[in-house]
Amino acid sequence: MTDRLPHEKGFHISWDQIHRDSRALAWRLEKMGPGEAGDWKAVVAVTRGGMAPAMIVARELDIRTVDTISVKSYDHQKQSDAVVLKAPDAALMGDGTGILIVDDLVDSGKTLELIRRIYPKAHFATVYAKPKGKPMVDTYITEVSQDTWIFFPWDMALQYVEPYRGKD
Ligand SMILES: O=P(O)(O)OC[C@H]1O[C@H](OP(=O)(O)OP(=O)(O)O)[C@H](O)[C@@H]1O
Ligand code: HPA
Numbered sequence: 001m002t003d004r005l006p007h008e009k010g011f012h013i014s015w016d017q018i019h020r021d022s023r024a025l026a027w028r029l030e031k032m033g034p035g036e037a038g039d040w041k042a043v044v045a046v047t048r049g050g051m052a053p054a055m056i057v058a059r060e061l062d063i064r065t066v067d068t069i070s071v072k073s074y075d076h077q078k079q080s081d082a083v084v085l086k087a088p089d090a091a092l093m094g095d096g097t098g099i100l101i102v103d104d105l106v107d108s109g110k111t112l113e114l115i116r117r118i119y120p121k122a123h124f125a126t127v128y129a130k131p132k133g134k135p136m137v138d139t140y141i142t143e144v145s146q147d148t149w150i151f152f153p154w155d156m157a158l159q160y161v162e163p164y165r166g167k168d
């Protein structure tokens, strides 16, 4: 979904902000992995929005094994109609143990619900979370209200705005 509904508030995130928030996510996830050192086996980005946060998390935590999962959800149909378009490496994933799955945000929770069903033991992390989707996330940084639409820097461009006093 790309259009903002009339009741939705806009929350505009700059590159600097997503970088800071993704770093904060990484620091929170440090030592939370399984095993003695609390390390993660791999980071899996939920494409496409999870790729920038996943890269920043992987860099901060020095994780070199990074894979992707692509989920397509069909808004006009039922939740169960979300499908995996591209799966990560099966041998790497197993049941998800030791795997850190990263997305930019959770909204309805539909995307992560599907991924959770496939990898029940994985750890799910997002930078932003809306209340409805929160039960699907293990770790997140900032909560926004359900009626907020988050605008990410990769979907925006700098543009001219009229001076405030010039508006009618
Ligand atoms: O919790 P949900 O209601 O499932 O929504 C959250 C998902 O929706 C957006 O991705 P989208 O499917 O729009 O694709 P994109 O990442 O390629 O932009 C966002 O990046 C999350 O992955
Ligand atoms: O608030 C949002 N912003 C951008 N993409 C999204 N996909 C679901 N919710 C959102």
Ligand SMILES: [Mg+2]
Pocket (backbone or CB within 6 Å): 046, 047, 048, 049, 050, 103, 104
């Ligand atoms: Mg996405």
